[in-house]
Amino acid sequence: MRSYISEFESKEKPKDYYTKIIEELKRKNAELNAFNIINDEINSGFPFSVKDNICVNGVESTASSKILKTYTPPFDATVVEKFKHNGFSFLGKTNMDEFGFGSFGINCEKPAKNPINSDYVAGGSSSGAAIATALLKYHIAVAESTGGSISAPAAFCGVVGFTPTYGALSRYGLIDYANSLDKIGFMARSAADIRTVLKQCTGRDGKDTTSSSQPLTDNPKAKLTVITELMDKTDEKIKSAFLRFLDKIKSLDYKIEYVSLPEIEHSIPAYYIVSTAEASTNLARYTGFKYGFKVEDFSKKYNDFFTEARNQFGMEAKRRIVLGTFVRSASVKDKYYVKALKIRRLLINRIKRLLKDSLLISPTMPIQTPKIDEVKKLSPTQSYAMDAFTIPPNFCGFPHASFTYDYLAGMPIGAQIVTDQFNDYAALSFIDSWENIFDYKFKYNIGAL
Amino acid sequence: MKIGLEIHVALPTKTKLFCSDSTEEAHEPNVNVCPTCMGFPGSRPTLNKEAVRVAKSVSIALNCDITNRISFIRKVYFYPDLPKSFQITQLSECIGKGGFIELEKKKIHLRRVQIEEDPARIIRSEGHTLIDFNRSGIPLIEVVTEPDITTEEELRETIFTLRTILYYQGIDINQEIKADLNISLGTERVEVKNVTGIKNLISAAEYEISRQNAILLNNGKIEVETRSFDEKSNTTKSSRKKESDEEYGFIFEPDLGFYSTEDLETTPVEMPTRAAFELARSHNSSYKTILELIAFDKDALGILYKYEKKYDFKSLIATLEIAKRFNETKDANVFEELLKLVINGIAINQETVNKIKKGERIEIRKFSKDEIDAAILEMLKAEKDIVKRYSKNKNVINFIVGTVSRKYGIQPRDVIKRVEILIDTLQKVEV
Ligand SMILES: [Zn+2]
Numbered sequence: 001m002r003s004y005i006s007e008f009e010s011k012e013k014p015k016d017y018y019t020k021i022i023e024e025l026k027r028k029n030a031e032l033n034a035f036n037i038i039n040d041e042i043n044s045g046f047p048f049s050v051k052d053n054i055c056v057n058g059v060e061s062t063a064s065s066k067i068l069k070t071y072t073p074p075f076d077a078t079v080v081e082k083f084k085h086n087g088f089s090f091l092g093k094t095n096m097d098e099f100g101f102g103s104f105g106i107n108c109e110k111p112a113k114n115p116i117n118s119d120y121v122a123g124g125s126s127s128g129a130a131i132a133t134a135l136l137k138y139h140i141a142v143a144e145s146t147g148g149s150i151s152a153p154a155a156f157c158g159v160v161g162f163t164p165t166y167g168a169l170s171r172y173g174l175i176d177y178a179n180s181l182d183k184i185g186f187m188a189r190s191a192a193d194i195r196t197v198l199k200q201c202t203g204r205d206g207k208d209t210t211s212s213s214q215p216l217t218d219n220p221k222a223k224l225t226v227i228t229e230l231m232d233k234t235d236e237k238i239k240s241a242f243l244r245f246l247d248k249i250k251s252l253d254y255k256i257e258y259v260s261l262p263e264i265e266h267s268i269p270a271y272y273i274v275s276t277a278e279a280s281t282n283l284a285r286y287t288g289f290k291y292g293f294k295v296e297d298f299s300k301k302y303n304d305f306f307t308e309a310r311n312q313f314g315m316e317a318k319r320r321i322v323l324g325t326f327v328r329s330a331s332v333k334d335k336y337y338v339k340a341l342k343i344r345r346l347l348i349n350r351i352k353r354l355l356k357d358s359l360l361i362s363p364t365m366p367i368q369t370p371k372i373d374e375v376k377k378l379s380p381t382q383s384y385a386m387d388a389f390t391i392p393p394n395f396c397g398f399p400h401a402s403f404t405y406d407y408l409a410g411m412p413i414g415a416q417i418v419t420d421q422f423n424d425y426a427a428l429s430f431i432d433s434w435e436n437i438f439d440y441k442f443k444y445n446i447g448a449l
Numbered sequence: 450m451k452i453g454l455e456i457h458v459a460l461p462t463k464t465k466l467f468c469s470d471s472t473e474e475a476h477e478p479n480v481n482v483c484p485t486c487m488g489f490p491g492s493r494p495t496l497n498k499e500a501v502r503v504a505k506s507v508s509i510a511l512n513c514d515i516t517n518r519i520s521f522i523r524k525v526y527f528y529p530d531l532p533k534s535f536q537i538t539q540l541s542e543c544i545g546k547g548g549f550i551e552l553e554k555k556k557i558h559l560r561r562v563q564i565e566e567d568p569a570r571i572i573r574s575e576g577h578t579l580i581d582f583n584r585s586g587i588p589l590i591e592v593v594t595e596p597d598i599t600t601e602e603e604l605r606e607t608i609f610t611l612r613t614i615l616y617y618q619g620i621d622i623n624q625e626i627k628a629d630l631n632i633s634l635g636t637e638r639v640e641v642k643n644v645t646g647i648k649n650l651i652s653a654a655e656y657e658i659s660r661q662n663a664i665l666l667n668n669g670k671i672e673v674e675t676r677s678f679d680e681k682s683n684t685t686k687s688s689r690k691k692e693s694d695e696e697y698g699f700i701f702e703p704d705l706g707f708y709s710t711e712d713l714e715t716t717p718v719e720m721p722t723r724a725a726f727e728l729a730r731s732h733n734s735s736y737k738t739i740l741e742l743i744a745f746d747k748d749a750l751g752i753l754y755k756y757e758k759k760y761d762f763k764s765l766i767a768t769l770e771i772a773k774r775f776n777e778t779k780d781a782n783v784f785e786e787l788l789k790l791v792i793n794g795i796a797i798n799q800e801t802v803n804k805i806k807k808g809e810r811i812e813i814r815k816f817s818k819d820e821i822d823a824a825i826l827e828m829l830k831a832e833k834d835i836v837k838r839y840s841k842n843k844n845v846i847n848f849i850v851g852t853v854s855r856k857y858g859i860q861p862r863d864v865i866k867r868v869e870i871l872i873d874t875l876q877k878v879e880v
Contacts, residue, residue, distance in 0.1 A: 054491075055490075055491035061490070061491065063490070068490065071490060073484070073489060073490070073491050074484065074489075075484060075491070075492075077491065171493065172491075172492075172493050173491045174491060175490040175491050176490070178703075179703035179704050180701075180703035206495065207493060207495060208493055208495075208704075209493075209494075209495055209496065209704060209705055209706055210703070210704065210706055277700055278700065278703060280525075280698075281523045281525050281534075281535050281698070281700060284525055284527065284533065284534030284535055285488050285490070285532065285533045285534045285535075287527065287529075287534060289529070290487065290488070290489075290532070291489065291490070292490075298577075302527070302528070302529055303527070306527055325698060328698040328699070328700050329696055329698055330696060330698075333698075333699075337700065341701075
């Protein structure tokens with residue numbers, strides 16, 4: 001177990017420590033597009049970055065969308081408030097796919113690039129959070145996941161990415177993608193650091209009705225379940241690396257079991273129905289006259305007025321608005337939206353049964369880190385298929401974490417561990433034990449002491 | 450003819466439905482606002498329990514089945530007064546289902562009572578439009594009736610009855626009532642949207658009835674459409690032809706989840722309609738008269754309950770009418786004095802009331818037979834034809850007695866004794 005937080009606290013910092021970090025970070029940022037905003041004024045404390053869809057009082061928060069340019073919320077997200085309260089220092093707002101719509105970090109004005117090789121994607125939608133974690137030695141990223149937005153970039157950038165149980169952390173201050181699916185989570189260089197901040201942030205918040213007071217547990221399970229349907233979807237090189245990893249894991253006294261869960265096939269379409277249905281209502285508020293992008297011509301008819309504003313949305317946002325508006329329209333609602341909710345209920349029950357006496361394990365992504373040029377050619381459905389492994393726990397609200405288990409041709413590859421609802425610490429404990437026999441490699445160590 | 454109503458009523462809570470801003474009338478626009486009721490990204494609604502409690506009480510008063518586990522939905526449409534471009538409202542898991550408003554002779558059935566947020570206020574002026582978000586997020590209930598109303602009179606009675614029931618729940622909606630009116634004389638349904646105020650609601654219905662009637666009389670076809678009411682001309686205008694139902698894309702509101710209403714304590718419901726029914730029945734009196742007296746006056750009902758067994762009910766009602774005219778239903782002692790005077794046939798004027806309030810004794814004057822006769826004769830002379838009218842309709846005697854006893858303060862029963870005799874004599878003289 002390695003705690004960068006306590007290591008940082010025990011070390012003397014040179015006078016120009018933060019100035020140097022900012023300098024270096026800005027230089028790398030020009031190349032990788034990790035940050036939308038870097039806080040020049042940071043001069044003490046352990047740095048934390050915040051995904052751009054999470055509100056920081058007085059700091060422009062745009063969710064990397066042109067339509068939210070200049071939106072400066074007059075309040076802190078509850079999680080941000082807790083970080084500040086616990087002595088962490090705000091470092092900046094991290095880049096992302098617009099409103100969280102994407103798995104690669106390229107659905108935004110400045111596409112994010114992989115810190116190990118900038119021809120490759122960083123993953124998304126919390127692309128900047130993962131890049132920042134890969135760049136900075138002492139840093140925690142506050143990120144957010146709806147369908148895999150923490151796991152995917154954590155895997156591609158080689159860091160630990162943790163998504164808690166739905167409701168374990170307050171969503172107050174999060175710019176909504178899909179309210180029944182969004183979870184604020186963290187990225188760090190070790191599971192121990194995530195444990196520290198999770199403890200500080202979890203719990204019931206009066207400002208978010210869906211936040212829970214149920215305490216998080218750390219119940220270990222001796223069995224790891226692999227869902228065969230997911231393995232069938234895995235790229236061959238990833239598969240063989242993953243099987244080697246499972247062999248190593250056995251040395252930590254885990255029993256591996258393969259089970260078939262045919263219903264998991266429905267999780268991608270059902271997830272995209274529920275998430276776009278909610279997203280299309282959340283994005284309805286962007287009409288260009290109270291905050292963010294402002295339409296200048298107030299003489300326009302209201303329909304023309306807000307249509308002009310909504311032209312600011314990127315292609316993927318528009319696609320999800322159209323899709324989401326369709327699936328909840330009266331004539332097809334039962335066929336899509338209502339059915340998808342039923343599938344979610346069913347999947348929760350099935351997966352819950354598996355998690356009673358085991359943890360689920362799978363590769364985080366079905367493919368090796370792709371190049372930016374490659375993913376640009378993918379069709380939307382091909383893109384959505386990349387979320388096959390991250391969607392089930394996200395759709396069902398189970399806590400999960402991605403961590404590096406190997407390197408292929410210098411690029412990290414990640415595995416994802418899933419635990420039962422509110423047994424969040426068990427995922428971190430599992431990674432703790434892995435970290436005892438495996439060393440992560442980081443190309444950058446900005447701010448090392 | 451079939452009329453259905455969707456009536457919006459603001460709930461009397463201190464704070465808004467989903468945030469802690471005040472609901473009080475502000476002197477300036479956009480001061481009772483926060484990120485939540487402005488729909489700022491990152492903000493979130495939290496449910497005001499008091500609003501749910503009041504809504505539950507009202508639903509019980511309207512005879513609804515109470516939903517134990519309520520939830521909310523998003524109703525999506527684009528309009529500048531709607532900060533999130535969706536309204537948080539209720540549908541299938543609304544607070545009250547079924548129920549009815551009991552009129553004197555029939556029940557107007559209800560579909561549901563739902564809790565929802567009020568949009569902002571739009572202020573239109575020459576060349577520009579302003580938006581005041583002070584109203585955004587004010588808690589409302591919407592009472593949705595079945596199309597059970599079949600006459601204008603029933604429409605009036607429905608609104609009156611709903612108003613008095615709400616009044617007894619602590620909600621005075623005299624001016625603030627906002628309603629949508631569904632009205633069909635033929636088979637096609639016309640909706641008149643956003644009518645504000647009771648007077649306008651009645652006018653809108655009257656206009657729609659005559660408009661649709663005229664079309665039907667000319668063998669025309671009534672179009673399914675949405676219309677709006679124009680206050681200046683007292684007419685309705687077509688605002689949207691309906692090819693299909695409006696598409697709101699309702700989805701579950703995931704930020705609020707489910708809320709249990711079981712533990713919400715509601716105040717025992719006092720029903721003015723029920724009280725009026727029972728008083729009318731046990732004293733063989735008029736339901737309508739009683740309801741009108743007590744509709745917006747809980748003290749009046751208290752007085753009826755206090756004295757119904759002790760005094761003659763007719764005199765009690767008569768005194769209550771007088772007392773309400775002088776705005777004197779608060780003090781039961783003052784009322785009892787008035788009641789004694791009325792029973793003794795004393796006419797009540799402001800001076801009498803003032804004296805009673807000061808605790809002065811009112812002399813009950815005894816009249817001699819000659820004085821009573823003189824008073825009656827004077828009245829008969831003043832009212833020409835009254836004798837003729839009496840000979841045709843003996844009920845005219847009530848008018849004569851009433852007028853004489855009020856004017857001179859003579860007890861009605863003393864007047865009655867003499868009236869018939871005097872008229873008989875008069876008629877004989879004329880012959
Ligand atoms: Zn507010």
